[in-house]
Amino acid sequence: QVQLVESGGGSVQAGGSLRVSCVGSGFPHIYGVYCMGWFRQAPGKAREGVAAITSTSGTYYADSVKDRFHISRDNTKNTLYLQMNSLKPEDSGMYYCAARRYGCGLTEPYSDWGRGTQVTVSS
Numbered sequence: 001q002v003q004l005v006e007s008g009g010g011s012v013q014a015g016g017s018l019r020v021s022c023v024g025s026g027f028p029h030i031y032g033v034y035c036m037g038w039f040r041q042a043p044g045k046a047r048e049g050v051a052a053i054t055s056t057s058g059t060y061y062a063d064s065v066k067d068r069f070h071i072s073r074d075n076t077k078n079t080l081y082l083q084m085n086s087l088k089p090e091d092s093g094m095y096y097c098a099a100r101r102y103g104c105g106l107t108e109p110y111s112d113w114g115r116g117t118q119v120t121v122s123s
Contacts, residue, residue, distance in 0.1 A: 002026045002112040004097050009117030016087050020117055022080040022097030032075040035104030038082045040119070042093035049106025050095070051082060060106050065091070087121045095119050 008020040020038075024031055037052035051071035052060040059071055070083040080097050095117050098110035 002028075002099060004099060004112060004114035006095065006097050006114045006117040009095060009119045011120040011122065012087055014088055014121055014123050016121070017083070017085045018087065018119060019084065020082045020095050020119070022114055024078045024080070024097075024099060027078075027099070029101065030075075031078040034099045034101055035110075036071075036073055036080045037098045037100070037104075037106065037110060038071060038080070039096045039098060039110075040091075040093040041096070041116075042090075045093075047096070047108075049108075052104050052106055053080070054104045058104070060104070062106060084119070087119075089121045089123045092119060092121045 003025045004022055006022045012018055033055045035054050038050045039047050040050050041047040050062050053071045053073050068086045072081045097114045099112040100110045
């Protein structure tokens with residue numbers, strides 16, 4: 001059974017930086033073949049795709065985070081990262097990592113999800 005565990009969220013002032021991580025386990029195939037994504041959800045809003053990274057480290061970014069966020073992965077550690085710089089209050093929300101075996105991008109469906117880590121950006 002796939003497990004994804006996020007960490008690294010917290011509170012930061014606008015303009016600051018945070019790095020969130022996601023460690024995966026229980027994959028039926030090697031971690032490196034999976035597309036991994038970061039999604040976020042603010043209260044009262046729909047969940048949205050933020051960034052995704054393919055098995056060959058190709059990347060996708062939402063327009064709202066392009067040039068501020070950087071997604072990366074370490075396949076030796078089954079770990080996904082999201083470096084978030086120049087944070088804005090509108091970046092606040094619960095950040096989830098997700099995995100899918102086929103295809104990749106910022107839209108669902110993804111087959112496996114973590115429970116999320118909270119990011120709060122104050123103005």
